[in-house]
Amino acid sequence: MAALLEVRDLATHFFTRDGVVKAVDGISFSLDPGKTLAVVGESGSGKSVTALSIMRLIQEPAGRIVDGEVYFKGDSVLAMNESQVRDLRGDRIAMIFQDPMTSLNPVFRVGRQIGESLMLHRHLSRKDAFERAIELLDMVGIPHPRDRARDYPHQFSGGMRQRAMIAMALACDPDILIADEPTTALDVTIQAQILELMSELQERTGTAIIMITHDLGIVADMADDVMVMYAGKQIEYGPADSVFYRSGHPYTWGLLDSLPRHDVDEKGTLLPITGQPPSLINVPSGCAFHPRCRYAREICPREVPASREVGEGHFAACHFAGQDGFVRGAAQAGGEVA
Amino acid sequence: MIKYVFRRILQMIPVFIGVTVLLFILRAPGVLPGDPVRMITGERPISDALREQIIKKHALDQPLHKQYYIYVTNLLKGDLGESYQRRTSVVDIFADKFPNTLRLALAAIVIEIIVGIAAGIISAVRQYSFSDVFVTLSTSVLVSVPVFWLGMLLQIFFGIRLKEWTGGAVFLPMSQMSSSQFPDWVHLILPAITLASVSTAYVARIMRSQMLEAMGQDYIRTAEAKGLTRRAVIFRHALKNALIPVVTFVGIDFGVMMSGAILTETVFSWPGVGREIFLAVGQRDWPVVMGGVIIIVVIVMIINLLVDLSYAVLDPRIRYGGAQE
Numbered sequence: 001m002a003a004l005l006e007v008r009d010l011a012t013h014f015f016t017r018d019g020v021v022k023a024v025d026g027i028s029f030s031l032d033p034g035k036t037l038a039v040v041g042e043s044g045s046g047k048s049v050t051a052l053s054i055m056r057l058i059q060e061p062a063g064r065i066v067d068g069e070v071y072f073k074g075d076s077v078l079a080m081n082e083s084q085v086r087d088l089r090g091d092r093i094a095m096i097f098q099d100p101m102t103s104l105n106p107v108f109r110v111g112r113q114i115g116e117s118l119m120l121h122r123h124l125s126r127k128d129a130f131e132r133a134i135e136l137l138d139m140v141g142i143p144h145p146r147d148r149a150r151d152y153p154h155q156f157s158g159g160m161r162q163r164a165m166i167a168m169a170l171a172c173d174p175d176i177l178i179a180d181e182p183t184t185a186l187d188v189t190i191q192a193q194i195l196e197l198m199s200e201l202q203e204r205t206g207t208a209i210i211m212i213t214h215d216l217g218i219v220a221d222m223a224d225d226v227m228v229m230y231a232g233k234q235i236e237y238g239p240a241d242s243v244f245y246r247s248g249h250p251y252t253w254g255l256l257d258s259l260p261r262h263d264v265d266e267k268g269t270l271l272p273i274t275g276q277p278p279s280l281i282n283v284p285s286g287c288a289f290h291p292r293c294r295y296a297r298e299i300c301p302r303e304v305p306a307s308r309e310v311g312e313g314h315f316a317a318c319h320f321a322g323q324d325g326f327v328r329g330a331a332q333a334g335g336e337v338a
Numbered sequence: 339m340i341k342y343v344f345r346r347i348l349q350m351i352p353v354f355i356g357v358t359v360l361l362f363i364l365r366a367p368g369v370l371p372g373d374p375v376r377m378i379t380g381e382r383p384i385s386d387a388l389r390e391q392i393i394k395k396h397a398l399d400q401p402l403h404k405q406y407y408i409y410v411t412n413l414l415k416g417d418l419g420e421s422y423q424r425r426t427s428v429v430d431i432f433a434d435k436f437p438n439t440l441r442l443a444l445a446a447i448v449i450e451i452i453v454g455i456a457a458g459i460i461s462a463v464r465q466y467s468f469s470d471v472f473v474t475l476s477t478s479v480l481v482s483v484p485v486f487w488l489g490m491l492l493q494i495f496f497g498i499r500l501k502e503w504t505g506g507a508v509f510l511p512m513s514q515m516s517s518s519q520f521p522d523w524v525h526l527i528l529p530a531i532t533l534a535s536v537s538t539a540y541v542a543r544i545m546r547s548q549m550l551e552a553m554g555q556d557y558i559r560t561a562e563a564k565g566l567t568r569r570a571v572i573f574r575h576a577l578k579n580a581l582i583p584v585v586t587f588v589g590i591d592f593g594v595m596m597s598g599a600i601l602t603e604t605v606f607s608w609p610g611v612g613r614e615i616f617l618a619v620g621q622r623d624w625p626v627v628m629g630g631v632i633i634i635v636v637i638v639m640i641i642n643l644l645v646d647l648s649y650a651v652l653d654p655r656i657r658y659g660g661a662q663e
Contacts, residue, residue: 057562090564102556106655107578117564152654168564 002074003030004175004208005054010068012046012053015061019281023049026068027234029227033175036202036209038223038240040216040255042277046232047212051178054210055095056085073175091121094169098181100161104153111137111149114168121172136167140197159190163197170201177202178210183218195222216259220244228252231278231288234307238314248308248316250295253328287319295320339650339657343643350639357635361628362406370622374398377622378422409628418629423621428629432611436633439610442602443595445530446537451588454538458545458584463572465550473546477539489532489605496528529606533599537591544587548580555579582652589645596641597634 008028014021024046031037039047052058053065056077070077072088080088094117097103105113114136115129124132130149137145140163153161162182169177179198183191199222202209211222219226219240226243228236228251236249247253254273275292278284284291290300299319307315310322320326364370375384375392384392393399397408412419418428461473480488552558553576561575596611603613611630618626649656 055563057559086565086567088565089562090566095563097556097560099556103560105557105561105575105579107653108575109654116561116566120565154655165560168560 002071004033004073005031005210006069006071007050007054008069008071010050010053010065010070012049012058012063012065014063016281021280022232022283023063023280024053025232025283027227027229028068029225029234029237031176031208031210031225033208034202034206035224036211036222037225037227038219039210039212039227039229040214040219041229042214044277044280045229046280047229048180049232050229051095051180051210051212054178055089055093056080057089087121090117090169090174091172092174093176093178094172094174095178095180096162096165096169096182099185100158100165101185103165104156104161106153108152109149110151110153110156110164113153114149114164114171117168117171132171133167136171137164139170139201140164140167142167158186159193162186162190162194166194166197166201170205170207173205174207176208176210178212180212181214182211183215184213198222216255228255231283232280233288234317235289236314236316237307238311238316242311242314246311246314247328248310248314248321248326249318250293251289252316254292256328287317295326343647346643346646353639354632354635358410358628358632359406361631362402362409365405365624366402372622374422374624377624413632418632419625421618421626422623423618423626424623428625431614431626432630432633435609435611435614438608439596439599439603439612441526442529442533442599442608442610443592445526446534446595446599447588447592449530449534450538450541450591453534454541454588455545455581455584457538457542459549459572459577461542461546462549462553470546473542477542480535480539483535485532485536485599485601486605488535489529489602492528492532493605529602529608532605533595533602537588540591541584541587544584545580548583549576552576552580578652582649585648585652586645589641589648593638593641593645596637 007030009026010024010028011022011026012024014023027046027050029037039050041047049058049063054070054077056065058065065078068078072092077085077088104110111130111133114133115124115126118124118129118132119126122129134145134149137149142148142160142163148156148160153164156164165182177198182198183194186194195218198209201207209222211218213219223240226236226238226240227234228243228249230251236243236247236252243252244256247256251273254271257271258273260270273292278288278291284301286299286301286303287293287296287305290296293300297319303319305317305319305321307317308321310316316322365374374396375389375398378392378396379388397405400408409419416429418432420427421431424431457473457477461470464470553572555576558571558575561571566574599610600612600616602608603610604616607613611633615627615630615634617623618630
């Protein structure tokens with residue numbers, strides 16, 4: 001069976017005065033119905049651009065998808081004309097954004113904004129769409145939905161706005177929900193509520209989710225698969241458990257080591273990844289991560305590492321991935337790599 | 339809301355008192371040159387008895403505060419006094435001129451709204467295109483061209499250069515309109531364009547920048563992600579947000595135009611409020627100046643109030659006087 005979404009060698013570049021920004025440079029993944037893929041990486045690693053590329057929402061002419069393929073249910077999204085893509089957006093593939101404070105239009109009622117895609121894709125009348133919007137607000141747990149649908153966004157709290165955004169995204173029962181750091185702008189307690197709501201709705205509706213995040217805690221809770229991005233490149237991809245417990249890439253190890261742990265008693269020191277994420281205009285040669293990598297060797301600045309299979313369906317783009325003795329913790333334990 | 343309107347109306351009172359007192363000070367002896375009686379009678383010699391009579395009639399022998407009291411009392415009864423020059427009531431003079439000003443202002447505001455907003459939208463939507471560069475450049479030029487000079491250029495071009503076609507009649511003074519080969523509204527075109535020119539340029543610029551700002555907002559991306567067409571995104575989601583400051587500008591500008599466009603009305607001999615005040619200043623026809631300014635102040639205050647109230651309609655984040663949340 002074909003995957004719901006299949007992305008192959010996708011590359012999106014931005015052509016700026018300072019040079020070409022390779023925001024996304026050759027990433028591949030697939031998403032099955034009802035599954036959750038987490039896309040993880042530091043700020044500027046190309047996570048959001050990946051999402052916008054799938055939706056074909058890259059602002060031209062500054063940015064352009066220069067290479068690769070995106071198949072939705074076997075159809076090439078990149079080959080579609082503008083009106084076919086619009087039919088996909090908001091209907092089959094919906095998206096929620098990082099900041100619910102600014103992602104809702106301040107001058108329209110919340111109910112109207114939720115109903116808008118129903119009027120567009122389901123051809124409901126304004127009144128029917130509004131009624132359906134009230135049901136959707138109820139579904140995402142907003143009390144007194146009938147009254148609140150008449151409110152404007154500024155009358156909602158941050159958490160409620162993100163719930164409204166979710167209601168808006170799920171209005172047409174999409175196959176895929178892309179969530180671009182949906183909880184980053186929210187309080188911690190609200191974050192948990194929103195994530196719980198998303199999991200619950202996913203179970204009920206069977207929507208596949210692409211969860212863009214830099215929070216590995218979220219990944220552990222929700223993801224079936226994980227893709228780790230660094231400087232626009234996909235450096236590790238595989239089933240969540242495998243990536244967490246048998247990670248094959250030093251960058252992923254770094255991410256895991258810089259995560260505070262609550263399950264151990266001793267207050268161990270965190271091991272941050274040193275240095276800064278690279279500029280996407282002057283990406284380091286060879287493996288983009290080599291200047292910050294504790295394990296870097298002579299080959300790393302010279303050759304771009306190929307993606308190697310280190311486990312079933314689990315790939316890591318490191319020259320040494322999968323070699324004996326090249327495991328997480330080897331460096332700080334003083335072990336030399338084979 | 340009602341409370342807010344009421345409070346705003348109360349706030350008008352001190353403004354009103356301030357303006358009238360200021361105008362009265364101009365009337366105090368020695369502030370402006372000229373003897374009021376001479377203004378009324380002109381150069382011809384008059385008898386002392388007549389002089390006495392005029393002083394009494396206009397209460398010129400009373401102290402200034404007493405004169406102010408008399409003036410305001412009459413004003414509240416709807417009497418703005420009598421013109422020194424024409425011996426007719428000031429209210430009648432402006433009742434006669436005001437429709438002309440209103441007509442010109444309405445025509446200009448229509449041009450300003452249609453041309454200004456359309457140019458601004460096109461310019462923003464096609465940023466850096468030829469149309470955008472054209473709008474940006476032409477608005478810069480229009481803003482810096484003096485209104486009276488633009489009016490004269492239009493008159494020379496249409497009235498003299500195109501005399502064959504227009505019969506030189508496109509800017510006929512209103513009194514001669516009936517003898518023109520064109521219907522009345524044609525005579526409105528050039529003065530309206532002249533009056534609207536600078537404001538139209540401003541509206542286009544405000545519209546452009548507001549539109550560009552709105553188009554960069556997150557909610558535009560949300561709207562695009564819903565699958566809306568570009569047209570719907572621009573005209574529904576961006577435009578309503580971008581229009582708010584434009585409405586402010588147009589509203590206030592309308593107030594200014596209603597109070598008479600002195601330059602345009604003078605250049606085109608348009609018998610409106612502005613020209614009337616301009617002439618009265620030259621003739622030191624004090625009651626006409628005073629009455630005209632008072633009418634303008636009231637109109638501007640009312641229009642400003644309406645503009646402020648229109649925010650609440652356009653921008654749901656603004657609610658006046660309500661303890662809603």
